[in-house]
Every structure is written in structure tokens, then in C-alpha cells.
Amino acid sequence: MRVEAVCTGCSLLCDDIVVEVKGGRVKKVLHACAIGAKRIESALEAERALKPLAGGRIVSLDEAVKQAAEMLREARRPLLYGWCNSVNEAVRLGLELARKVNGFFDGPMSVCHGYSIWYARMKGIRPPKLDEVLDRADHVVYWGCNPAESHHRHASRFAVFPRGEKTPEGVESRSVTVVDVRPTRTMRIANHRLIIPPGRDAALAKLIAGELSGSRGKPSEAGVAEEEFYSFIESLKRSTYVVVFYGLGLYSAGERSGVEGLYELIKVLESSGVKAAAIPMSGHYNMVGAVEEALSATGYPYAIDFSGGQPSFSQEQTAVKLLSKGEFDVVLVIGSDPLASMPRQAVSGLKKSKVIAVDYQLSLTARAAELVLPAAVGGVESGGTATRMDGERLELKPFLEPAGCSRADEEILKMVAKEL
Amino acid sequence: MDVYKLLPKTNCKKCGHTCLAFATKLILREVKLEDCPLLFEDKYAENLAKLRELLEPVMDTYETGLKLDESKCTGCGNCVVVCPANVSVDPSVARGMGANSEEVVFRVEDGVAKIVNLERCRRFPPDRINCRMCEQYCYSKAIEIY
Incomplete structure (x- = not known):
């Protein structure tokens, strides 16, 4: 049987996937890239979390849910962490749960693109839809990101190769520029390659803005090669619709000036008569959704503290920072592997707390957790809506039954909330 | 002669x-x-x-002439969408969608590009055009034309 699916391998949420399913097994995956195909395969892997575990012992789902509720109820300061790999409906339940247990709500977005997504919303900037980029953008800039390694289909599905209304020749109707600190694979499809030293993004944005508004700076100020820079400027001046896709490269050493400088440049481009926009290349499939859900429920994007009853927020108090101080005694981790990805001090803090892991795989975090609640693989075994990097909401189309005792994130969260 | x-x-x-x-x-x-x-x-x-x-x-x-090393491929689909022969047999490919036609040159299956119909390539007779689009835009140098 051939079914259509939406890929949850990254925030592109490719919606043209075709899966051949026979007897509850996947026979073939069409059109998904290596990341997407791997995610679908992972539903059938040996490393899968299939049974609830308490202290490494198999327990019933009811027992595990009861224990999770008890741990959260008795927690002095609980952290609810993850959410970028869960559907919007689950994020909403997570926010309610955090409120209920006076917990701290956060996830990878606070150290990833959460700020970019929030910054744009604060400024009232709505990114264009990727379909509009496909149809109209005649200059695509990849800045501090490397989709050839992270969002494999970004150029072929939307931004560079497709033939659109105003871009009838596809790649030949567009200019492609890549800005990075070293040569990357994405540069293989670029017309202009701007290599800058780390941390010079804001300087480069300012330099480009200056060129557009008639005040000449020196390319050396941004550490960029002169010839390459001016050929890019010439091309930029000929463009009618510029879209900049930017990555974490703009946050050199946690600095936000790169992102802010980029949005200033977008404004200058717009005032010079060129249509321009910027879209962050968030990695996890629903990072945009997690931030948007948090904003609509509390007015804050992430790192939301419900300990005082009412939600509060400080940009400097993220889960990573508070974990490093050993602040949390109980941590519910959903669809994330902080033990594998957080810095050393935060990991030490996490190791001192009791962890409840809700995940489809036995990740490093799940293996070290007190309690494991096996989750269904979003988009493969469970549905809901997810938000693409451009803010477009898509309905997932699951095509397998949840394996073993696994349940959708929403179902697990509802069961825990009910038990509370 | x-x-x-x-x-x-x-x-x-x-x-x-x-x-x-x-x-x-x-x-x-x-x-x-x-x-x-x-x-x-x-x-x-x-x-x-x-x-x-x-x-x-x-x-x-x-x-x-056209060689695809599947072990290097990441399934980005650049070859699928940039290939003029692919677009001519499956117009949805022009919009960046995966190739569902069985007649295409390239298609991504299980996360890697496969050559489905090499004879559809424009380098073959009767076209014999020195087209190198797939090779030029391959991120991982998985495609090489000799």
C-alpha cells in the first residue's frame, strides 16, 4: 500500500513523501532525504523504547504514569524540557502541565533559534511562505547555515532549484550566495561565496547595508575578500526579491548582534526598493511551533518560569544555565537528549536530578532516566500539527501503528495530567 | 563509413x-x-x-558517462529537480516535488538518489547534449560525468 506522509526529519516538513507499507512494515520511502528516511526507519529499530521502565525495570504504563505524576507533584522545582520534537497539541499540554506543577518550561529553542523566532515576532515580521520564496525569490542567501548537511532538500524542494512563477528557469533564474566562516558543501551551488572570520556577521551586514545606502565601507572591516564582496553587491543590486536563510552561525559565542544586524539589513534592502525577508533555519521539526505555542499561551517564547504561579521570563535564565546551578530536582524530558547535547556543567546538574524521559528511542538521557515513558514517533506513528520553518502549519499523516506500549506525546501528557 | x-x-x-x-x-x-x-x-x-x-x-x-555513487549521496534531490529530462516527464518535479513517474532519470528512494532510467538522460542519443546539471549541483560529488 502506498501512502502519503509529511516528513518530521527537520523543520522543512516535506509534504510530498510517499511510503510503501506492507503488513505494518515500511518497504520503501520515496523522496525523503537521508535524514527523513532515517527517522522513518528509526521507528523500527532495536534501540526503540517500547516498554515503560522504572529504575530499569519493565512496569505497566499505568504504573509508570502514576510514578511520573507523583515525581512531578512532589518536586520542589521541576523542569519540563524538550518540545521541539513534539506536535503543537502536545506543546500546549506541556505548557498546561508546567503551570499545574509550578514548573519551568524550556527546550533546545532557548539555545537555538528561539531568539530569532521571537525577535521577528516582536518586530511584527512575518516571514514569507516557502512557496512564495519558490515562486518569487531571485536571490537566495544562506548565511551561517549549511543546508547541504542539515536541511538536505531545502534548495531542491523550495529555495533554489524549483521553477516558480517569477523564477521560470529555476536555479538559472536566481542568484545564490553563501556566507560562512569556511568553505561548505552548500557553496557548491552558490554564485557568490563570502567567507568571513567568526563573529563578523554584524559587521558584514552593516557593510552591505552601507553599500546599498551609498556609504562605502571597507570589505576588510568584515574580513571579506574584496572582489567576491563587490560581485555579490552588484548581483544584490540587480535582485528584486532577496530571501536570507540564516543559521546558528549568526550567534557567534552567544552574541545576538548578528541576527539584529541581519534584520537591519533587511530593512535597508526594503527601503532601497528590493523586497527582502529573513527566515531562521531551525533544526528540530517543530521548534517554530513550540515557540509560537509558548508565545500564544504566556506571551513568552521559552524559559518560562511558572514557580510563582504566574508565568515569568528572563532571557538569561535558561534551562542550561539553571541546570548548571543544580536548580532542578525533577526533570521531564520530552523528545530531546540533553545528556548528549548540553554542556558539561548542565549535564552535572541533570545527573543530580531525577529524570522522566518521554522518548521513542533509548537515548543517552532515557538510559540514565529514573523513568521511561515510550513515545510514538511523531509523523510516523502519531499525528497532530507541526509548524514549518516559515510558520506554515501542516497536519502530519501517520502511517504506522505505535509500536509496543508506545503512545503519542499528547496521550502520555494527558494521562500524567489526569493522574495529577 | x-x-x-x-x-x-x-x-x-x-x-x-x-x-x-x-x-x-x-x-x-x-x-x-x-x-x-x-x-x-x-x-x-x-x-x-x-x-x-x-x-x-x-x-x-x-x-x-554518468556515475552515481550512492554511498556519498544524502538524498538532497538537487539532481532530481535540476534534471531537465526529469522535469519534462514529471512536471511536478519542476515545483520541487519528488518524482512519482516511473519514467524519470533520477528519483530519491530510501534516502539516496537512484538512477531509474539512464537512457532518458539528455546525454544519450538522440539528444546527445553535453548536459552536466546533475554533476554541477551535486552537494556531495556523488554524481560524476566522465
Whole structure:
């Protein structure tokens, strides 16, 4: 049987996937890239979390849910962490749960693109839809990101190769520029390659803005090669619709000036008569959704503290920072592997707390957790809506039954909330 | 002419062409040696061997011109969408969608690009265009054209 699916391998949420399913097994995956195909395969892997575990012992789902509720109820300061790999409906339940247990709500977005997504919303900037980029953008800039390694289909599905209304020749109707600190694979499809030293993004944005508004700076100020820079400027001046896709490269050493400088440049481009926009290349499939859900429920994007009853927020108090101080005694981790990805001090803090892991795989975090609640693989075994990097909401189309005792994130969260 | 000289030159048209036209079509790979029944008679055995020898490099060049190393491929689909032959048989590919037609040159299956119909490539007869789009835009150098 051939079914259509939406890929949850990254925030592109490719919606043209075709899966051949026979007897509850996947026979073939069409059109998904290596990341997407791997995610679908992972539903059938040996490393899968299939049974609830308490202290490494198999327990019933009811027992595990009861224990999770008890741990959260008795927690002095609980952290609810993850959410970028869960559907919007689950994020909403997570926010309610955090409120209920006076917990701290956060996830990878606070150290990833959460700020970019929030910054744009604060400024009232709505990114264009990727379909509009496909149809109209005649200059695509990849800045501090490397989709050839992270969002494999970004150029072929939307931004560079497709033939659109105003871009009838596809790649030949567009200019492609890549800005990075070293040569990357994405540069293989670029017309202009701007290599800058780390941390010079804001300087480069300012330099480009200056060129557009008639005040000449020196390319050396941004550490960029002169010839390459001016050929890019010439091309930029000929463009009618510029879209900049930017990555974490703009946050050199946690600095936000790169992102802010980029949005200033977008404004200058717009005032010079060129249509321009910027879209962050968030990695996890629903990072945009997690931030948007948090904003609509509390007015804050992430790192939301419900300990005082009412939600509060400080940009400097993220889960990573508070974990490093050993602040949390109980941590519910959903669809994330902080033990594998957080810095050393935060990991030490996490190791001192009791962890409840809700995940489809036995990740490093799940293996070290007190309690494991096996989750269904979003988009493969469970549905809901997810938000693409451009803010477009898509309905997932699951095509397998949840394996073993696994349940959708929403179902697990509802069961825990009910038990509370 | 070298090919023509080795053919039976009887213009029997059992292949549907004159021998001269057949020679041209052989070089363009539009017909195969097997289409000429006379060539397989004993008296032409020597000519047939010479023809095979003569045509081998031509056949080989075209057959191996495009090489896809699946172990390097990340399934980005740049080749699928940039390939003009793919777009002509499956218009949804022009909009960046995966190729659902069975007639395409490239398609991504299980996370890697596969060559489904090499003979649809524009480098093959009758087009024989020196198109290198797939090679040019491959992120991982999985595609090479010799």
C-alpha cells in the first residue's frame, strides 16, 4: 500500500513523501532525504523504547504514569524540557502541565533559534511562505547555515532549484550566495561565496547595508575578500526579491548582534526598493511551533518560569544555565537528549536530578532516566500539527501503528495530567 | 563509413532501414547489432566481431558517462529537480516535488538518489547534449560525468 506522509526529519516538513507499507512494515520511502528516511526507519529499530521502565525495570504504563505524576507533584522545582520534537497539541499540554506543577518550561529553542523566532515576532515580521520564496525569490542567501548537511532538500524542494512563477528557469533564474566562516558543501551551488572570520556577521551586514545606502565601507572591516564582496553587491543590486536563510552561525559565542544586524539589513534592502525577508533555519521539526505555542499561551517564547504561579521570563535564565546551578530536582524530558547535547556543567546538574524521559528511542538521557515513558514517533506513528520553518502549519499523516506500549506525546501528557 | 563497410550492404531492409541508415543509427545507439539478422549468419561472423570491437568504446562511453555513487549521496534531490529530462516527464518535479513517474532519470528512494532510467538522460542519443546539471549541483560529488 502506498501512502502519503509529511516528513518530521527537520523543520522543512516535506509534504510530498510517499511510503510503501506492507503488513505494518515500511518497504520503501520515496523522496525523503537521508535524514527523513532515517527517522522513518528509526521507528523500527532495536534501540526503540517500547516498554515503560522504572529504575530499569519493565512496569505497566499505568504504573509508570502514576510514578511520573507523583515525581512531578512532589518536586520542589521541576523542569519540563524538550518540545521541539513534539506536535503543537502536545506543546500546549506541556505548557498546561508546567503551570499545574509550578514548573519551568524550556527546550533546545532557548539555545537555538528561539531568539530569532521571537525577535521577528516582536518586530511584527512575518516571514514569507516557502512557496512564495519558490515562486518569487531571485536571490537566495544562506548565511551561517549549511543546508547541504542539515536541511538536505531545502534548495531542491523550495529555495533554489524549483521553477516558480517569477523564477521560470529555476536555479538559472536566481542568484545564490553563501556566507560562512569556511568553505561548505552548500557553496557548491552558490554564485557568490563570502567567507568571513567568526563573529563578523554584524559587521558584514552593516557593510552591505552601507553599500546599498551609498556609504562605502571597507570589505576588510568584515574580513571579506574584496572582489567576491563587490560581485555579490552588484548581483544584490540587480535582485528584486532577496530571501536570507540564516543559521546558528549568526550567534557567534552567544552574541545576538548578528541576527539584529541581519534584520537591519533587511530593512535597508526594503527601503532601497528590493523586497527582502529573513527566515531562521531551525533544526528540530517543530521548534517554530513550540515557540509560537509558548508565545500564544504566556506571551513568552521559552524559559518560562511558572514557580510563582504566574508565568515569568528572563532571557538569561535558561534551562542550561539553571541546570548548571543544580536548580532542578525533577526533570521531564520530552523528545530531546540533553545528556548528549548540553554542556558539561548542565549535564552535572541533570545527573543530580531525577529524570522522566518521554522518548521513542533509548537515548543517552532515557538510559540514565529514573523513568521511561515510550513515545510514538511523531509523523510516523502519531499525528497532530507541526509548524514549518516559515510558520506554515501542516497536519502530519501517520502511517504506522505505535509500536509496543508506545503512545503519542499528547496521550502520555494527558494521562500524567489526569493522574495529577 | 567504417561501420557501413562491415555491414552486409544488401539493403534488405529487414531492420527497417537501408544499410547506410542502419550504420548511422548504430552509432547514435538507436538500433542494436541484433536488429540486423543477416549479421548473425556465419559468413558475417568476422565482420560482426570487428563491428563489436569498433562500437565498443562508443557504447562504453555513453553507458558509463554518468556515475552515481550512492554511498556519498544524502538524498538532497538537487539532481532530481535540476534534471531537465526529469522535469519534462514529471512536471511536478519542476515545483520541487519528488518524482512519482516511473519514467524519470533520477528519483530519491530510501534516502539516496537512484538512477531509474539512464537512457532518458539528455546525454544519450538522440539528444546527445553535453548536459552536466546533475554533476554541477551535486552537494556531495556523488554524481560524476566522465
